[in-house]
Amino acid sequence: MGRAPACCEKNGLKKGPWTPDEDLKLINHIQLHGPGNWRNLPKNAGLQRCGKSCRLRWTNYLRPDIKRGRFSFEEEETIIQLHSILGNKWSSIAARLPGRTDNEIKNYWNTHIRKRMLRMGIDPVTHAPRLDLLDLSSILSSSVCNPTILNVSNLLAGSQPLVNPEMLKLAAAILSLKQENLIPIARNLQENQIFDSLMQNQVQPLQLNQYQTPVLQQGLFSSEMSNQLVQANNLEGLCSKVATFGNCSDNSIPSDLNEDFVCHPNHGNCSSNPTVPDIQENSDFQSLYNSNQNFSFESVLSTPISSPTPMNSSSTFINSSTEDEKESYCSNLFKFEIPEGLDFDEFM
DNA sequence: AAACGCCGCAACCGCCGAGGT
């Protein structure tokens, strides 16, 4: 696997995947002489590789302290939390996850977490709700508080609609519920501060880069950053509420909403409590985000890099769970899936 | 069974900063 290194090709050095024999040579040499001096290592170890290739092979794969296998829930939680603070500083994130390499974390982020966040309507870069979803929140905010304001046809009119039509359907669904004397829901939404916080967000999108290393060094956890995480959580709550209602066989739901938002049949929450869905339902993934509200730098950064006790040592691993099961955490959390017809790239 | 397409991840690329001369 992997690509052929240009430098190796130029120098007549071997390229591509490592063979077990090469691995053995590299391991034996490092066991005898230790890592380092990568430039001369290949020659001394009898390898037809460039030093850089040897170093990467060692640090990303052969190092004895590397932990293989699936990421635990605790690890995933830590990655997301740290990424919200550090951004794509994979080496810094890896330093807090004993046994994991920056490359492994980067890969896991790009292939699993990032995609899941997109599905959840969370921007994986800023960890804030997606802007198009914020548009929805502004519609809801104004219309729930002042129902005379909303004119759906105006929002969709013109060559460039103000909002994504799919989002508008969601808004229409909520307004429909409100008109069916479901005011408490709207009030509950407001109690979650979703409107205020999201409105702020809409005006000033989060610039997470400003919270990188300098903030870390100061040991501060920005309240604004915390708010962003909470806001993301709140938006999830909104989605949960809306989509849970969509799961009801209630005639108050516009038919076109049900067409586009596929609800999972196994949720069945509406039957037990059809009017006020509980956004605090058990969900590992939701608790993950909820935990951000209580997140402190100390809790993460206090773990020594070389700590003999991995931070997940006492946690419940979900290594045995399949990716589908992890996905189900999300679907349980939000009670809806983005319609397949929606092109995420279109919103990026 | 073969063809096709998607996905995960190992490995490379290119750039940068630190340290030495």
Added chain:
DNA sequence: AACCTCGGCGGTTGCGGCGTT
């Protein structure tokens, strides 16, 4: 100050496995 070497980092690529048609 300028240059060079080395190691590290984030971004990207593409092979191989696997599921689907």
